[in-house]
Structures are given as structure tokens and as C-alpha cells.
Amino acid sequence: QVQLVESGGGLVQAGGSLRLSCAVSGRTFNKNTMGWFRQAPGKEREFVGAISWLGGLTRYADSVKDRFIISRDNAESTVYLQMTSLKSEDTAVYYCAASSLGIHFSSNYYSVWGQGTQVTVSS
Numbered sequence: 001q002v003q004l005v006e007s008g009g010g011l012v013q014a015g016g017s018l019r020l021s022c023a024v025s026g027r028t029f030n031k032n033t034m035g036w037f038r039q040a041p042g043k044e045r046e047f048v049g050a051i052s053w054l055g056g057l058t059r060y061a062d063s064v065k066d067r068f069i070i071s072r073d074n075a076e077s078t079v080y081l082q083m084t085s086l087k088s089e090d091t092a093v094y095y096c097a098a099s100s101l102g103i104h105f106s107s108n109y110y111s112v113w114g115q116g117t118q119v120t121v122s123s
Contacts, residue, residue: 011121012122097111
């Protein structure tokens with residue numbers, strides 16, 4: 001069973017940066033695609049990006065492309081979301097999630113979720 005714990009959220013000014021971490025426990029971490037999603041108040045959860053289990057393939061939502069970078073350290077069982085040039089519209093609860101089905105944009109393909117970490121960007 002894989003368990004995920006996010007950290008690194010907080011309050012940041014527009015234009016600033018944050019790095020989120022997702023610590024993963026469980027023997028099958030290295031075989032999972034890891035995704036990041038976010039949910040703003042009153043909105044549906046949306047795909048942010050994902051990274052393949054070997055780290056060679058990444059995909060991003062258009063809204064964060066060129067600003068966010070996902071990486072993973074399989075030795076440390078941790079996935080990162082480096083966020084730069086943050087905007088007020090990036091304010092949301094950010095979730096990491098694990099999928100054994102490859103990179104998908106839909107949250108339906110991710111079977112394990114963390115509890116989320118709040119990111120607030122002030123303008």
C-alpha cells in the first residue's frame with residue numbers, strides 16, 4: 001500500500017516560488033507514475049503535471065507549463081513540484097497522487113492520494 005504526504009505549502013507573493021514535496025511510503029513507489037493536482041475553492045480538482053516512474057517523461061497543464069517543474073528522487077521516495085512565477089490563480093490545495101497506469105490527465109487514473117497542502121499566492 002502506497003501512502004503519500006505532501007509538504008511545503010504556504011503563503012507567497014505573486015512572482016515568488018515554492019517547492020512542494022511528496023513523501024511516498026510503500027514498496028511500489030518506483031513503479032508508479034506520480035501526479036500533482038490542485039483544487040481551488042469552488043472549483044473542480046485539476047491536473048497540474050505528472051512524471052513517469054523512471055522520471056524520463058513529464059507532462060504539464062498548459063496553465064503551468066514553463067513555470068512548474070516536477071522531479072522525483074526514487075532513492076528518497078520523494079516527488080517534488082517546483083513552482084516559480086506564481087500567480088494568484090495558482091492558489092489552491094495541491095495534492096500528489098500515484099498511478100500504476102501511466103501518465104494521465106484525469107484524476108480517475110490515480111488510486112492513491114495525499115491529504116493536500118495549501119498554497120496561497122497573494123497579489
